[in-house]
Every structure is written in C-alpha cells, then in structure tokens.
Amino acid sequence: MEKKLSLPLTKEDALDLRIGDYCFLTGEMYVARDAAHKRLFELIEKGEALPIEIEGETVYYMGPSPAREGRPIGSAGPTTAGRMDKYTPTLLDMGLRAMIGKGKRTPEVYEAMKKNGAVYFAAIGGAGALLSKCIKRSDIVCYEDLGAEAIRRLYVEDFPVIVVADSQGGVLYKDIE
Amino acid sequence: MREIDVSVVTEAISEMCISVNHELSEDMRGALTRAKEMETSQTGRQVLDQLNENLKIAGEEMIPICQDTGMAVVFLEVGQEVHFTGGYIEDAVNEGVRKGYTEGYLRKSVVSDPIERKNTGDNTPAVIHYNIVSGDEVRITLAPKGFGSENMSRVFMLKPAQGIEGVKDAILTAVKDAGPNACPPMVVGVGVGGTFEKAAVLAKQALAEPVGSSTDKPQWAADLEKEMLDKVNGLGIGPAGLGGSVTAISVNVKSYATHIAGLPVAVNICCHVNRHITKII
Numbered sequence: 001m002e003k004k005l006s007l008p009l010t011k012e013d014a015l016d017l018r019i020g021d022y023c024f025l026t027g028e029m030y031v032a033r034d035a036a037h038k039r040l041f042e043l044i045e046k047g048e049a050l051p052i053e054i055e056g057e058t059v060y061y062m063g064p065s066p067a068r069e070g071r072p073i074g075s076a077g078p079t080t081a082g083r084m085d086k087y088t089p090t091l092l093d094m095g096l097r098a099m100i101g102k103g104k105r106t107p108e109v110y111e112a113m114k115k116n117g118a119v120y121f122a123a124i125g126g127a128g129a130l131l132s133k134c135i136k137r138s139d140i141v142c143y144e145d146l147g148a149e150a151i152r153r154l155y156v157e158d159f160p161v162i163v164v165a166d167s168q169g170g171v172l173y174k175d176i177e
Numbered sequence: 178m179r180e181i182d183v184s185v186v187t188e189a190i191s192e193m194c195i196s197v198n199h200e201l202s203e204d205m206r207g208a209l210t211r212a213k214e215m216e217t218s219q220t221g222r223q224v225l226d227q228l229n230e231n232l233k234i235a236g237e238e239m240i241p242i243c244q245d246t247g248m249a250v251v252f253l254e255v256g257q258e259v260h261f262t263g264g265y266i267e268d269a270v271n272e273g274v275r276k277g278y279t280e281g282y283l284r285k286s287v288v289s290d291p292i293e294r295k296n297t298g299d300n301t302p303a304v305i306h307y308n309i310v311s312g313d314e315v316r317i318t319l320a321p322k323g324f325g326s327e328n329m330s331r332v333f334m335l336k337p338a339q340g341i342e343g344v345k346d347a348i349l350t351a352v353k354d355a356g357p358n359a360c361p362p363m364v365v366g367v368g369v370g371g372t373f374e375k376a377a378v379l380a381k382q383a384l385a386e387p388v389g390s391s392t393d394k395p396q397w398a399a400d401l402e403k404e405m406l407d408k409v410n411g412l413g414i415g416p417a418g419l420g421g422s423v424t425a426i427s428v429n430v431k432s433y434a435t436h437i438a439g440l441p442v443a444v445n446i447c448c449h450v451n452r453h454i455t456k457i458i
C-alpha cells in the first residue's frame with residue numbers, strides 16, 4: 001500500500017503502519033549515526049539533558065557527502081541500522097517513534113518497538129543521489145566536529161521509504177536458512 | 178628506465194576518485210539494467226528502477242552515487258623500468274586521494290586510529306597494494322570501498338578435504354549473513370588459495386574484474402562463478418534485501434597456488450555501487 005505521511009509521525013500513524021507499506025514522508029527529521037549515538041548515550045548514562053528532542057521524533061541513520069554550492073546536501077542514503085542497536089531500545093523507551101536505515105535489527109530493538117509503538121523504515125541503500133533530491137533543507141544541530149556524523153535536522157518532501165518492521169512485531173526481511 | 182614525476186600519479190588519482198564516485202563502469206551499468214529484466218518481484222523491480230534512476234541523477238547532477246564514497250583502495254602495478262621522480266610515491270597517492278575527495282565533494286570516512294577514531298578530514302590514508310611488474314608503465318586501479326558491504330566480508334581457512342563444496346558453502350554463508358546490510362544486488366568477490374592475506378587480496382581484486390567475464394581462469398573457477406550466481410540468486414534476498422530473484426549481479430573468482438595443508442577462501446562482498454577504475458600511465 002502507498003501512503004503519504006507527514007512528519008513528525010503521530011502515534012496513530014505509527015501504529016497503523018504495516019510491513020511492506022510504501023510511504024512518502026514530508027516534514028522534519030533528525031539525522032544521527034554511530035558517533036552521535038555514542039555521545040547521546042553517554043549523556044543519557046550520566047543523566048544529563050540531550051541536545052535534541054527524542055519524543056515523537058524520527059531519526060535517519062545517515063552520513064551525507066558534502067553539499068555542492070547552492071545545494072542543501074550531497075549524496076544522502078541510509079547506513080546500516082544494526083550498528084545503532086546497542087543504543088536504540090533506550091531511545092525508543094524515551095519516545096523515539098520512527099527510524100530510517102537499512103538492514104536487520106536485533107530482537108531487543110523489535111521488542112522495544114512493539115512496547116513503544118514505533119516503526120522502522122528502510123530507505124534504498126546506495127540510492128544516495130536520488131534520496132538527496134528529496135531533501136530540501138539540512139541544518140547542523142550539534143556535534144559539528146563529527147563532520148559527516150554531526151546531528152542534522154532535515155526537511156524532506158516525498159522521501160520514499162518502505163516499512164520493514166512495524167509496531168506489531170512484523171519484520172519484512174526474511175530469515176534465510 | 179622511464180622517469181615519471183609523481184605529480185602525474187597525484188593528478189590521475191584525484192580525477193579517478195571523482196569520476197568513479199559519480200559514474201559506474203559500463204559493465205556494471207549494463208548489469209544493473211539487465212537486472213531489472215531478470216527480477217521477478219514487484220518490489221525488487223521498483224528498487225532496481227530507483228537504483229538506475231539514482232545512477233542517472235548521480236552522473237547528470239554530480240551527486241555521488243552513494244554517500245559512502247568509501248575508503249580508497251589503490252592497486253599500483255609499477256613496471257620495473259619505471260623511476261619515480263619528484264617525491265615519494267606513497268605521499269603522491271595520498272595527495273591524489275586528498276585532492277579528489279576534497280575538490281569532488283566526497284565524504285571523508287577515514288579515522289586515523291581504529292580505536293581512538295578521529296576523522297582525518299581528507300579521507301587519507303588510502304589502502305595501497307604495490308606490485309612490481311615487467312615493463313615501463315604504471316597501472317593504477319582505484320576501487321573505493323563502502324563499509325556496509327565490507328563489514329559483511331569474511332575469510333575462511335578451510336581444510337583441503339572440504340574442497341570445492343567447502344568453497345561453495347563459504348560463499349553462501351557470507352552472502353546469507355550479509356543479507357540486506359550489503360545493499361544488494363551485490364557483487365561477490367571470491368579469492369581461493371594463497372595464504373590468509375593473499376586470499377583476501379584476491380577477493381578484492383576479483384571485485385574489480387568486469388562483471389560476467391570468466392576469461393583467464395581455471396575451468397572450475399569459471400564453473401563456480403556461474404553455479405554460485407544461480408545459488409545466490411536462489412536465496413531470495415533480492416534488491417535492497419526486500420525479497421526477489423536478483424541478489425547478486427556477479428560472482429567473480431580469482432585463485433592462486435596454496436599450501437598442501439590449506440584451502441583459504443576469502444569472500445569480499447560488494448554492494449551494487451561496485452566502483453573501480455583503471456588508468457595506465
């Protein structure tokens with residue numbers, strides 16, 4: 001099923017989505033990958049405030065190539081989500097509603113998604129030029145020193161994704177024996 | 178003796194870094210177009226359409242095909258009649274990478290130390306494999322490698338008794354584990370024989386071979402390529418791992434002599450953004 005959705009996703013939207021749904025997202029999302037997750041997690045462990053809102057938000061696991069003059073961003077496809085799994089259940093418990101990446105997650109992440117009514121989308125890996133065209137604005141929010149790994153805020157229009165894990169425990173990726 | 182100023186190497190590498198990240202080789206482009214015709218799943222066809230569209234946008238608008246513009250792997254085959262002048266060749270190669278990645282708006286993905294992990298800011302150093310060959314030419318192959326797929330690569334130290342069946346199992350194991358992480362459809366580079374590290378280098382070199390060509394190899398290797406491409410595609414992982422009949426575009430095998438007691442097998446997985454370019458100076 002094809003759906004057009006606005007970001008931030010509502011709780012109801014997240015609960016309604018099912019694996020295989022092909023969605024076009026419009027609105028704002030955060031970008032964070034390995035190094036940024038590590039820093040956020042260190043703050044959480046110390047009980048300190050985070051530089052970004054987590055509740056109800058969407059995070060895109062991505063590290064773009066630099067933007068040419070006059071463009072908001074360079075190539076901008078998803079990175080492997082599994083590397084963030086160590087941190088993800090905590091963020092889901094804090095209210096993170098949607099994630100965009102590629103590849104399988106751990107059972108702990110799927111469990112935490114069920115518990116919190118969250119959704120995991122895949123964007124097409126290696127389609128960074130195409131996805132870049134859907135990104136209309138990109139601002140660095142913090143951790144600029146991390147270069148391509150800084151936390152960003154994006155505004156996207158009709159950003160194509162597919163639901164690969166839903167809030168009911170459904171997972172689209174097959175286990176291959 | 179032929180003198181070559183190392184600045185020529187720097188310039189060549191810089192240009193190659195930029196072009197290889199915006200345009201795939203003709204064999205890869207052709208294979209991705211054909212993949213669309215071979216794919217049976219609806220989602221798979223949709224993904225392949227996106228990938229072909231992505232290649233078009235990348236070339237026309239100069240946006241890298243993938244944001245992971247890789248760690249630069251350089252194979253430098255230097256004719257023994259060549260004398261480099263004007264500086265140290267390794268510095269010249271790294272200068273080319275620095276220049277290409279900076280001027281070409283490519284992502285800097287290299288950290289100076291695997292534990293401390295500080296980004297070097299210019300994508301250096303490259304991983305350089307030198308080979309002394311006959312003649313007076315320098316053959317440079319640049320193959321930037323993304324790590325979504327590199328992380329899924331494996332070396333297996335098989336026993337000789339495991340033979341060709343063991344090699345087949347090794348390939349299937351690596352591809353299954355890679356699944357959606359390696360951005361399928363993949364290209365699977367396989368190195369058989371040599372030592373632990375030789376097998377890995379062969380597998381990496383196999384990725385730079387033109388897809389679908391089986392020239393200059395033993396018959397068993399050519400047969401293995403065909404059989405394993407069918408088997409891998411039979412796994413059903415499909416484009417982007419969302420299910421389908423095209424999991425790999427090509428399986429490329431390279432082999433070398435080995436020890437009486439061993440059968441090393443390396444499987445270097447590459448995604449559909451299998452970038453390689455060669456230039457002869």
Ligand code: SF4
Nearest residue numbers: 126243323325360448
């Ligand atoms: S595995 Fe390949 S296509 Fe996928 S993100 Fe990495 S470099 Fe890009």
